[in-house]
Amino acid sequence: MQTLHAAFSAKIDAVLNALEMEGHLPPGASRAGVTVEPPRDPSHGDLATNAAMVLAKQAKTNPRALAELIVEHLKREPDIAEAEIAGPGFINMRLANDAWRRELASIASLGEDYGRSTIGAGTTVNIEYVSANPTGPMHMGHCRGAVVGDALAGLLEWAGYRVTREYYVNDAGGQVDTLARSAHIRYREARGEEVGEIPEGLYPGEYLKPIGERLAQEFCDTYKNADESEWLALFRERAVAAMMDMIRADLALLGIHHDLFTSEAELQAAKKPEQAEAWLRGKDLVYDGVLEAPKGKAPPEDWEPVELPLFRSTQFGDDQDRPIRKSDGKWTYFGADLAYHFQKADKADALIDIWGADHAGTVKRIKAAVAALTQGAGRNVPFDVKLVQMVQLMRNGEPIKMSKRSGNFVTIADMVEEVGKDVVRFTMLTRKPEAQMEFDFAKVVEASKDNPVFYVQYAHARIRSTMRKAGVKPSGENLDRLGNAELALVREAAQFPRVIESAAKAREPHRIAFYLGDLAGAFHGFWNAGNDDTSLRIIQEDEPELTSARLYLADAIGQVIRNGLAILGVEAVEEM
């Protein structure tokens, strides 16, 4: 299904072909810069093209002269009501009302598929997001990346990509040993021991108590006084599994479900990092060298130069070569991550990682690794890292203090319970992800038009309630009864497919949220006009034909809102 805007782009293209035939344009003139898009100022019309300005030089004429030739052709198109030259050589077009009525009918017939695009062409995209360490419940720090990643996944699916939602489980580093030790204390506690204060450096959170109890049930006193070497691996496995169950449950509260959980420990057991290292050494991209001392601050007390296997990330734009193994021979996080990305790149046409901004410093090295591994193997796998900035939690304008040390932090479960899944998801998408944001518990639940979640959902609820109240059914039979005010709404709704495509290309799901705010605003405006002028109200008791045509319109607006919300994973409510 071709979108309205694509159809008109094609018309412009056809006109340019005709001009080539007529000799007004040199054959094969580059149309790279030609755009056909709605002008920012609606008084300029529905669509505008810069074709004349871009091509004037190649046609060896001035923009306005070329524009006149183009306009002549455009005027023959029945769907183009007006075409005129403006400013330095823009061509502004107003579409025939029938074109908008047909678009309205197409919203109705495509229904919940309206806005789907095929620009992804079935290529596979792997999106890795959340990937929180399995050492505790999900808290606020993870929330934004989780929502942005999930909404991006939904968006790309709508745009015709085949998406894998992946979670990388960091179950191989020192932090999971710490988890196992913390669980061991809770286990001893559950066996009746007085453990007192949790020692510095271990996880103090209450959430480990149930795990201790389960371990106590399973193992009784077997490991109570045993040496760490006897229980560490076992407790680690049990505790990580329990943490992952908890994390999955937290994510489910947000409506997030990953397709794939990849374990770092399994990856290492399968010798993937060794394979990557061997391959990179073969290409001289890993060598044994001495790491430079940390810059910008006094080197740590125990700093001494050590020879380590280093990856030549500087060859790919990083600031320094990075170690893939530690001096004890174990893999660094980067070493394992490198192998992990190689594995992902093997199975997808494109990779996207969603990371917290605190990992910004490691973007270059992992991009370098992916470039080395894929390009070296003769493949080109586009790889994007999306950095998501921190969220400052507020309540009534006051920042909420959190301290991980004391185990006092706001969990996702707390948030969802207090404000609801839809509010959390939508609010996280009301700012571009790379900008810092505040999340005020008081503001996000406010039922007023200052609150975008409410504003959009209220528009949908209003539409649904009107449908319920009307005595007649919506009908596309008498769309010629719809006038300018109604068609203006269709214009806004018709932007939806374009918004999807541009948001998908830019990988920016927040654009959908902003668009829905605009669409809801247009609908509320239309509704409010009915307060002053009763003839503009949707339901006209003595005019069933007009009523059913307006219901048809309202239904279509509701459909677009539902589709947009569905992409973002937010419910469209029936009433409020």
Add this chain to the structure above:
RNA sequence: GCGCCCGUAGCUCAGUCGGAUAGAGCAUCAGAUUCCUAAUCUGGGGGCCACAGGUUCGAAUCCUGUCGGGCGCACCA
């Protein structure tokens, strides 16, 4: 010191592939709101797009530099 992100109205923020007179909400000011589908509506004022150069028909947008804010700069994860 280095790297990355950000800097747009008093405030919170949009701004599509470089496009025309830079937008929205809040706040503010002036009106409307007996009825009605009102968890309001209409209109006004408010801008050195941080600053300085550059690229070009055209720059908030791209490039260089400066200033300001945030994050990061382990063999941690």
